Amino acid sequence: MLTISYLRNNTDEAIQRLQIKNIDARDSISAILNLDDKRKAAQTTLDNCLAALNNYSKEIGILMKQGKADESAQAKQKAAELSDESKVLRNNLVDIEKQIDELIVKLPNVPHISVPKGRTPEDNVVVRSGGQMPVLPENAKPHWDLITQYDIIDFELGNKLTGAGFPVYKGKGAKLQRALISFFLDNAIDAGYREVIPPLLVNEASGFGTGQLPDKEGQMYHATADNYYLIPTAEVPVTNIFRDEIVAGAQLPIKYTAYTPCFRREAGAWGRDVRGLNRLHQFDKVEIVQVANPEGSYDRLEEMVSHVESIVQKLGLPYRILKLCGGDMSFTSSLTYDFEVYSAAQQRWLEVSSVSNFETFQANRLKLRYRDEATKKSALAHTLNGSALALPRIVAAILENNQTDKGIKIPEILVPYTRFEYIN
RNA sequence: GGAGAGAUGGCAGAGUGGUCGAUUGCGGCGGUCUUGAAAACCGUUGAGGCUGUGAGGCCUCCGGGGGUUCGAAUCCCUCUCUCUCCGCCA
Numbered sequence: 263m264l265t266i267s268y269l270r271n272n273t274d275e276a277i278q279r280l281q282i283k284n285i286d287a288r289d290s291i292s293a294i295l296n297l298d299d300k301r302k303a304a305q306t307t308l309d310n311c312l313a314a315l316n317n318y319s320k321e322i323g324i325l326m327k328q329g330k331a332d333e334s335a336q337a338k339q340k341a342a343e344l345s346d347e348s349k350v351l352r353n354n355l356v357d358i359e360k361q362i363d364e365l366i367v368k369l370p371n372v373p374h375i376s377v378p379k380g381r382t383p384e385d386n387v388v389v390r391s392g393g394q395m396p397v398l399p400e401n402a403k404p405h406w407d408l409i410t411q412y413d414i415i416d417f418e419l420g421n422k423l424t425g426a427g428f429p430v431y432k433g434k435g436a437k438l439q440r441a442l443i444s445f446f447l448d449n450a451i452d453a454g455y456r457e458v459i460p461p462l463l464v465n466e467a468s469g470f471g472t473g474q475l476p477d478k479e480g481q482m483y484h485a486t487a488d489n490y491y492l493i494p495t496a497e498v499p500v501t502n503i504f505r506d507e508i509v510a511g512a513q514l515p516i517k518y519t520a521y522t523p524c525f526r527r528e529a530g531a532w533g534r535d536v537r538g539l540n541r542l543h544q545f546d547k548v549e550i551v552q553v554a555n556p557e558g559s560y561d562r563l564e565e566m567v568s569h570v571e572s573i574v575q576k577l578g579l580p581y582r583i584l585k586l587c588g589g590d591m592s593f594t595s596s597l598t599y600d601f602e603v604y605s606a607a608q609q610r611w612l613e614v615s616s617v618s619n620f621e622t623f624q625a626n627r628l629k630l631r632y633r634d635e636a637t638k639k640s641a642l643a644h645t646l647n648g649s650a651l652a653l654p655r656i657v658a659a660i661l662e663n664n665q666t667d668k669g670i671k672i673p674e675i676l677v678p679y680t681r682f683e684y685i686n
Numbered sequence: 687g688g689a690g691a692g693a694u695g696g697c698a699g700a701g702u703g704g705u706c707g708a709u710u711g712c713g714g715c716g717g718u719c720u721u722g723a724a725a726a727c728c729g730u731u732g733a734g735g736c737u738g739u740g741a742g743g744c745c746u747c748c749g750g751g752g753g754u755u756c757g758a759a760u761c762c763c764u765c766u767c768u769c770u771c772c773g774c775c776a
Contacts, residue, residue: 302736310744310745313744320757321705323704327705345757
């Protein structure tokens with residue numbers, strides 16, 4: 263959620279930056295600012311009323327102590343009137359605040375000034391690419407055939423146990439999952455991230471804090487008996503660790519990593535490009551999260567991009583890094599880089615990571631602040647996160663790109679984790 | 687699930703209707719003393735909002751929400767959580 267002070271002090275800039283996301287926010291921003299003026303006036307009126315009321319109450323208290331109860335009658339009468347008045351004024355203030363809230367919650371985050379304008383994924387900009395495109399034999403198979411051939415991932419069985427999009431990993435398929443998770447976590451830990459294992463269900467406040475609620479309610483599985491939500495990404499519980507916190511400026515940046523399964527209903531997204539591992543309802547992911555000082559947050563973002571890039575390189579996968587255009591960015595992001603790996607048998611790029619800076623957008627909802635050393639003042643921190651990495655499409659790419667006559671060759675760097683060199 | 691107790695400032699812990707945003711201790715910060723440090727002593731030390739050029743003034747917040755009252759940390763209702771005992775259980 264954007265702050266009113268930002269909208270007030272940088273009105274033109276906010277309108278311009280929101281245009282990058284193809285949003286004309288002129289009307290709603292001016293409505294918000296008008297309401298905020300009304301809010302301030304209402305606040306002042308209420309405060310004055312309460313101050314007068316408090317004075318009468320103190321006076322009554324003193325008279326009572328002196329045993330002059332009879333003399334307090336007139337003050338009581340006055341105070342009662344002020345008390346009634348304050349209730350009306352408070353309702354008015356609450357009503358105005360509600361109106362502001364309704365408008366401001368609907369405004370998406372302002373994109374970074376460098377974000378390209380655009381509407382569709384075609385307008386995303388390739389920042390750089392790397393890795394070797396594999397040359398596959400004539401009879402190369404897509405991963406959904408390979409997993410059946412080697413009996414390592416079983417969709418039919420998952421379908422029996424739960425439903426579509428919940429595969430069962432078997433044998434070397436299961437072990438490959440575990441190997442990748444450990445490999446990703448070790449890389450993150452070596453890069454200075456602290457590992458946490460968060461809950462996989464979160465409450466409403468957490469869902470609101472990172473921006474899943476109320477808008478994207480339909481994307482999460484909801485355990486209605488207890489009103490908990492299954493996490494769509496570790497970003498939700500890990501970022502919410504800092505909800506309602508004021509951290510010391512000297513601690514920044516704070517870097518956390520977590521492996522979790524992720525649960526997504528993918529309502530409305532089903533039907534296209536969903537074969538095999540391309541889109542699942544439950545998948546594994548290692549997430550990296552940073553809480554940063556506003557001054558340095560874009561350096562942190564670049565650091566996270568480099569971190570993800572190094573992992574993809576170590577796995578020997580052909581990749582490219584995209585800077586998302588305004589139209590393809592998420593509601594909460596200021597700047598997002600997507601990582602895609604090339605899946606040779608499908609002959610298409612698969613998104614495996616998304617690394618974003620949210621600036622103060624999430625922090626404002628979370629009330630996540632840091633205390634500046636010099637000024638001793640608290641201010642909203644910046645939050646960032648990224649996948650490092652999401653497993654299924656990485657697995658798909660490894661399977662397809664590394665298929666040989668002898669079976670599927672495990673990337674060198676993973677062998678210490680898998681303790682086998684081929685899936686055959 | 688049953689019974690009981692509790693939730694107060696960074697922490698510990700007072701406060702059971704009235705000048706209480708809250709005694710006190712620890713911790714933190716500043717100072718005196720010291721070559722330096724420790725000890726001792728003195729001072730200071732929550733968050734947010736409104737207002738003012740500023741100094742300052744005012745308002746709200748004692749787990750969340752609601753109520754009683756001129757006035758609530760304190761009384762009532764409700765929810766959540768924690769602890770103890772019992773039951774069940776990985």
